[in-house]
Structures are given as structure tokens and as C-alpha cells.
Amino acid sequence: MLTEAIxxxxxxxTFDEAANSYLENGGSDRFxxxxDEETGKWTGLMSHLVGVPLKDITQARMNEIGKALYPxxxxxxxxxQLWTPFIAIWSHAERMDWAQPKRWIRPKTPKGTNVESFGPKRVGSYPVHYNVAWEFIKGLGVANATVFTILFYSGMRPIExxxxxxxQVNVKNRWITLPKSKIGEPRGVPIHEALVPMLTxxxxNRxxxxxxxxxxxxxxxxxxxGGQMKTAIIAARLRTRIFDVAPYTARHTVSTQLVVEGVHPHKKDQILGHSADDMSRHYTHVPQDPLIEAINKLPTIQEWLGQxxxxxxxKHVGRWAKPLKKAEREAGLEAFKAWAAGRVAA
Incomplete structure (x- = not known):
């Protein structure tokens, strides 16, 4: 108390103080x-940082924790699993004026054609073409098709x-306000013109x-x-024979497509919530025309827009996808086996 007073x-x-405050303010405890009540010990990230003063946490220390937890x-x-939850708590501590601002160095995916691959990419961690996205969405009921459509035309995280x-939706001014993102920062999201009728x-009415x-x-x-979509997604994969689409696929697709369309990296990062300087935080609620213009560069498919x-x-939220017949399910499972085998072989 004396040290704090002076x-x-x-x-x-300490890190656990910051973590508790972060959780009390609505943060996620994931990862x-x-x-353990019996042993009185923590697992995971907390096991390495309980009682550790924030001022003593360094980049080198975090790198060592990463090697120990996730070799x-x-x-x-x-x-x-390590850096996102850690930085979310550190950012909260900064806002509480408990920690000095730091620029943490996250690991980057190696670039180049000679990088050794350790197996197929996880579904949801890479983009697809918008025509593939639409073909997959055709296999969903209206409720889940609506979710995927908003994700593919906003780049939001599913949890958001x-x-x-x-x-939080200002359709007239083409702007969505998120008071808290995954890393605890508020941000604004531009509304693509394709979403205007839906969101209106x-x-x-809701x-x-x-x-x-x-x-x-x-x-x-x-x-x-997220939740309650797993069964519907599995069924849609069997109906459409498209197996590499998941909710997070949309975010990667938006990111990639914005690059293809020549959107400046800073604008792309703002749309996806990667950029959060003091100025952008201050104007979270203010629609920004450059970002609205940028999001509208995402491609549209007339059949999709015409639904x-x-x-x-x-009105149509209760419309389910067409039930899978036994023959369709079996054929879909065979197609999935072939797809999975091809990924392993590749």
C-alpha cells in the first residue's frame, strides 16, 4: 500500500489483478x-503470470511462456490462444492506468515458398471466393444464411x-457501432450497400x-x-459438397478481397478492427465515408441479393433448409472423405 501510495x-x-478487472468488465476468460480447487493452482496462461507485476512482464518472458504452453x-x-487474450488484458490495464503502453510483437506466419508445412490449414483460417460462399449459403436455412451474409459483407468477428x-445499427448513415471488440476496444463497422435492405x-421489426x-x-x-450453428453448418456442407467454409471464413475473405480491390492497408485494418489509435477510438460512433466506400468494393452476386x-x-427467419435425404447424406459423406483425404495428401 505504501509503494502504491508513493x-x-x-x-x-499484477497480471491477475488486471485479468480479474478485465473479466469483471465483460472480458472473455477463454484461453x-x-x-484447480484441490491443488490451489492455475493452468494455462494464468499459471505463469499469477502474482507477476505488470511492470515485470517483458517480450522475452512472453515468448518463453508461449514456448512452454504451446510448443x-x-x-x-x-x-x-496466447497473444490475443494476453493483449486484451494488457490493453485493459493500460486504460485503467495500471500498465505502460507497449507494442507487443506477435508471431507471424512465415512467408515464401520454401516454408515447411505441418498439415492442412484449419477450416475458417483462409478465404474463399464469393461465388463459393454463396453456393454454401444456399445450403443453409434463412436464420444461418443471414448470419453468414452479414459476416461476408462486414468482416466482423462472429462473436461481435x-x-x-x-x-447499434445506423442504416441511414451506413454505420455499425461496436462498443467493445475482441481486444476490448470500441470500433465502428461500415455497412455494405448489399446489407441495407436486410438491416433495415x-x-x-426486431x-x-x-x-x-x-x-x-x-x-x-x-x-x-458463437453457438447453435454447428449442426446446420455440417448439414450445409453435405448438401453443397463445400467443406471449407466456417463462420470465420468470412472475415478472412473480406480481408483478402479488400486487398484485391486495392483498399489501403490502414483502411482495411480499420474495417476489420485491427487499427485502434486514439483518434479512431474517439470517433467510433461517427460514420467514415472512406471506410464505407472501401467496404462497397466487395463483390456482389445478383442471385444472392435477389433472395x-x-x-x-x-419474416422468413423460420424457414429451414431442405431436409437431407439418406442418399444425399451418404453421398455428401463420401465427398467429404475424398476432400479430407486430398487435404492430408496435399
């Missing part, structure tokens, strides 16, 4: 680890969409949670990772 909270705040994993796995309310109907299940109920969130549920998603 030198301030930055001199004494932080769990506490021989891909850079994207290490980012997702699942927890959104219609009050949702805002007008107060509360923006996206709903086919029973017109909010999606249940499981471990901060009745694109105009009236609330």
Missing part, C-alpha cells in the same frame, strides 16, 4: 486457464455479430438482439465463440 498503481498492479504450434494458433443489438428490416435462430431466439453464446430473405429476414 509510486502509483503501475508500480504494484486464460482454469483454477510446435502454428503462428495463428499461438496468436489466438452474435452479441449485437439492433440499436431487422432494425425496424428490437433487441440483431441475429436470431430459426425459432426467433437469440443465439446462445458458448465460451465466447426474399435478403429483403425480409425477420
Amino acid at each position: 509510486h502509483g498503481k503501475k508500480a504494484v498492479a 486464460l486457464g482454469s483454477f 510446435n504450434v502454428r503462428p495463428d494458433t499461438l496468436n489466438r 455479430l452474435f452479441t449485437m443489438d439492433t440499436s 428490416d431487422m432494425v425496424k 428490437p433487441g438482439r440483431l441475429v436470431r435462430t430459426s425459432d426467433n431466439e437469440p443465439f446462445t453464446i458458448f465460451d465466447n465463440a 426474399d430473405w435478403m429483403r425480409e429476414p425477420v
